[in-house]
Amino acid sequence: MKPTQTHGFISDRDIMIAVTSNIIGITTLIFPRVIAQYTSAGDGWIAILIGGIVACIWSWVIAKIASSFPNQSFITYASYLLTKPMAVIITTLFIIHFILVTAYQVREVTVLAHQYLFDKTPIEVVSLLFLLVVVYGVSGSRAGIFRLIVIFFPTVIVGLLILVVMPLGLFKTENLLPTFQTDFQGHMKASLSTVGTFLGFSMLLFYIELVKEPKNTPKMAVKGVMIAVLFSFLIFLICIGTFGNATTRNLFFPAFDISKTVELPGGFFERSDVILFVIWTIIIFTTTLIFFDLIVLLMMMLFKNAKKMNIILGISPLIFLLSMLPVNYIEITNVGRFLTNSLFIFLLIVTILLGITYKVKGGNQN
Amino acid sequence: MKCLKKVFFMVILLLLLTGCWDKVELEDRAFVYGIAIDTAEKQSEIKLTSQLIVPSQLSTLGGGGGSGPAFRNLSVTGETIIDTNREMIKQTSRVPDPTHIKVILFSEDIVKQPTLFKEYIDLFLREKDMRRGILIAVASGEAGELLSVEPQHEKIPTQYIGRLLETKGNLETIESIRVGDIQEKLLERESFPLPVIEKLDSKSVNYVGIAIYNGKKDQMVGLLKGDEAKGLSVLIEEKNTGTLNINVEGKSSTVELLKINHKITLVNNNPNNFEFKISLKIIGTIAEQFGNQDVMNAEVHDKFQLGLEQKIHEITTKAVEKLQKDYKTDVLELGPYLHHYHPKVWEQTKDNWEFGENNFSKSKINFDIHVMIERPGTINKTSDRNENRQ
Numbered sequence: 001m002k003p004t005q006t007h008g009f010i011s012d013r014d015i016m017i018a019v020t021s022n023i024i025g026i027t028t029l030i031f032p033r034v035i036a037q038y039t040s041a042g043d044g045w046i047a048i049l050i051g052g053i054v055a056c057i058w059s060w061v062i063a064k065i066a067s068s069f070p071n072q073s074f075i076t077y078a079s080y081l082l083t084k085p086m087a088v089i090i091t092t093l094f095i096i097h098f099i100l101v102t103a104y105q106v107r108e109v110t111v112l113a114h115q116y117l118f119d120k121t122p123i124e125v126v127s128l129l130f131l132l133v134v135v136y137g138v139s140g141s142r143a144g145i146f147r148l149i150v151i152f153f154p155t156v157i158v159g160l161l162i163l164v165v166m167p168l169g170l171f172k173t174e175n176l177l178p179t180f181q182t183d184f185q186g187h188m189k190a191s192l193s194t195v196g197t198f199l200g201f202s203m204l205l206f207y208i209e210l211v212k213e214p215k216n217t218p219k220m221a222v223k224g225v226m227i228a229v230l231f232s233f234l235i236f237l238i239c240i241g242t243f244g245n246a247t248t249r250n251l252f253f254p255a256f257d258i259s260k261t262v263e264l265p266g267g268f269f270e271r272s273d274v275i276l277f278v279i280w281t282i283i284i285f286t287t288t289l290i291f292f293d294l295i296v297l298l299m300m301m302l303f304k305n306a307k308k309m310n311i312i313l314g315i316s317p318l319i320f321l322l323s324m325l326p327v328n329y330i331e332i333t334n335v336g337r338f339l340t341n342s343l344f345i346f347l348l349i350v351t352i353l354l355g356i357t358y359k360v361k362g363g364n365q366n
Numbered sequence: 367m368k369c370l371k372k373v374f375f376m377v378i379l380l381l382l383l384t385g386c387w388d389k390v391e392l393e394d395r396a397f398v399y400g401i402a403i404d405t406a407e408k409q410s411e412i413k414l415t416s417q418l419i420v421p422s423q424l425s426t427l428g429g430g431g432g433s434g435p436a437f438r439n440l441s442v443t444g445e446t447i448i449d450t451n452r453e454m455i456k457q458t459s460r461v462p463d464p465t466h467i468k469v470i471l472f473s474e475d476i477v478k479q480p481t482l483f484k485e486y487i488d489l490f491l492r493e494k495d496m497r498r499g500i501l502i503a504v505a506s507g508e509a510g511e512l513l514s515v516e517p518q519h520e521k522i523p524t525q526y527i528g529r530l531l532e533t534k535g536n537l538e539t540i541e542s543i544r545v546g547d548i549q550e551k552l553l554e555r556e557s558f559p560l561p562v563i564e565k566l567d568s569k570s571v572n573y574v575g576i577a578i579y580n581g582k583k584d585q586m587v588g589l590l591k592g593d594e595a596k597g598l599s600v601l602i603e604e605k606n607t608g609t610l611n612i613n614v615e616g617k618s619s620t621v622e623l624l625k626i627n628h629k630i631t632l633v634n635n636n637p638n639n640f641e642f643k644i645s646l647k648i649i650g651t652i653a654e655q656f657g658n659q660d661v662m663n664a665e666v667h668d669k670f671q672l673g674l675e676q677k678i679h680e681i682t683t684k685a686v687e688k689l690q691k692d693y694k695t696d697v698l699e700l701g702p703y704l705h706h707y708h709p710k711v712w713e714q715t716k717d718n719w720e721f722g723e724n725n726f727s728k729s730k731i732n733f734d735i736h737v738m739i740e741r742p743g744t745i746n747k748t749s750d751r752n753e754n755r756q
Contacts, residue, residue, distance in 0.1 A: 001550035115494055177706035243546070261498040365572055
């Protein structure tokens with residue numbers, strides 16, 4: 001990567017696409033189950049709506065703060081707003097979180113592959129191969145990563161549309177009834193976990209630096225979140241409409257199982273889940289790619305003289321080892337929940353800190 | 367030289383690409399197409415019959431050069447299904463592949479025992495290779511026997527049974543039941559109907575009627591046949607239509623139902639004294655008449671409509687009576703209706719719906735039947751003579 005390319009090579013549109021790609025990920029597969037657990041029948045849509053609105057506002061705040069410091073890295077503006085040590089601590093915590101998330105993603109893609117595709121291929125091999133592809137992607141230029149995400153985007157959207165449209169024949173409106181039977185607590189819990197699944201917008205803190213003129217970036221970022229919310233909304237309704245609430249809360253990957261329910265005529269298409277498996281792998285790949293790149297980006301902020309390749313090669317084995325740590329599905333689920341919850345709290349604190357100081361000190365153009 | 371080295375390196379890398387841990391060649395797979403589950407002699411064991419297809423035989427059969435059937439049935443006994451299935455590997459030369467299972471047959475003995483059906487269905491939902499669209503049917507008699515019929519127009523018995531279950535056009539049948547639908551019913555502990563089939567002779571299978579599965583007792587509690595089955599079908603089916611015989615002026619006639627619309631309304635919401643109204647809107651056409659009525663005549667047309675209305679009233683009443691009095695099982699979806707549209711009422715009664723107070727059996731069900739004979743068929747009448755045929 002040439003030094004001249006560090007700033008201003010991505011557009012607002014790229015940010016929007018990256019936000020959507022980062023939010024739609026492994027959690028999209030799982031979240032209908034979580035929300036169905038807290039709500040009755042099809043009531044979860046309220047939670048998704050509330051969670052979506054909260055996520056939109058939150059992402060707008062983050063993008064607004066970050067875009068007030070055009071072409072400045074996170075550590076620069078965080079040092080300006082807070083203090084240098086605080087900025088370093090926050091950055092370090094983010095690095096740790098992103099390392100854990102990347103490891104979690106690598107492990108989950110293996111779980112998914114094992115659940116639906118392979119039986120005998122060792123977990124280590126699937127994980128390693130997936131991680132190697134991610135490493136290959138990260139070691140190129142950052143512009144390349146964004147270009148890749150933009151190229152994948154139409155495929156992902158079409159794939160998700162197929163996912164939503166195909167089961168419509170099995171959709172039963174009765175499954176969405178009775179409406180409004182969920183208590184307040186259920187709605188609260190469901191809304192909170194919905195916001196948790198949309199936390200992928202945290203990348204805005206770091207990537208807006210790369211946008212040349214981030215004037216419209218907050219708007220585009222919110223648009224990106226909105227696309228993700230829309231798809232989550234549709235996927236949830238389709239899951240409940242096809243399976244019913246009771247089944248949805250008993251499926252591990254409800255969003256994947258809807259493609260297993262559909263049977264198109266003809267022996268080959270009897271298993272349409274095969275095609276969607278490819279889409280899901282792409283989706284998880286883009287998410288993991290972004291997280292890994294964020295690790296590199298933040299590490300390079302902390303260690304100015306470090307070489308990119310050295311960081312990548314140093315981090316990859318760690319990620320691989322971490323991803324092998326959980327021994328069974330219960331631990332993996334717990335890890336996933338812990339990561340979401342911790343990021344939720346952490347990001348909230350960071351946003352509040354940055355927001356208050358930003359109000360006091362204002363933006364800085366230099 | 368450098369280029370050569372590169373090429374050499376790539377060739378070596380190519381070798382790595384050939385590896386695949388989970389590779390099972392198509393020729394090595396034995397596709398399980400149908401499964402039948404029976405009780406075994408020992409109490410705790412089951413007998414599992416799997417129908418494996420032999421792909422090579424399947425393709426040659428069309429050319430006439432095939433020798434032997436395109437399928438193979440294997441029966442093994444064991445304690446759980448998966449255990450039995452693995453036992454089967456001892457007998458097959460190939461690895462059984464469940465990805466394309468079409469039908470699962472449960473013998474009546476199993477479905478009639480409490481909770482057994484529920485326990486066995488778990489595997490078909492849990493196993494990753496299973497589709498949620500597998501059809502389910504109850505076999506009257508031994509289920510394994512059904513897989514050995516030799517259908518004349520299909521290559522594989524399971525294919526024949528699957529088509530049979532999916533065929534519409536007779537009111538005594540219900541729409542095919544998929545394993546995915548069952549999960550929701552079992553989780554909500556709702557009752558549901560299941561198709562029942564039996565082996566008629568060595569070449570054919572017959573659709574007997576509709577089994578009534580009670581979701582609270584977790585067992586099959588009864589069987590509706592003939593007119594009762596038709597009555598239930600009229601009440602719950604939308605896509606599946608068929609014919610009804612009616613009597614007009616002492617002569618038999620057949621009316622084909624083209625479209626059935628039903629709507630449930632709750633008239634009285636006192637839990638001890640529920641009253642439901644089921645409105646049926648039926649559109650039919652005259653399919654056959656033995657008499658020589660002038661169907662173009664408005665009066666005759668009314669007679670047909672009245673006859674059909676009476677007939678529908680008769681069969682639905684029969685079916686509902688049997689469900690309420692004998693089986694005490696709600697497959698009419700009245701419970702789910704309450705749950706969906708009157709959640710508050712349902713909260714009060716859900717523990718006393720099919721057992722305890724048995725509010726379902728106590729509730730009054732009225733019918734509001736609207737019949738319209740839309741088309742007369744192509745002709746008015748076949749003969750003009752007004753004589754009495756014996």
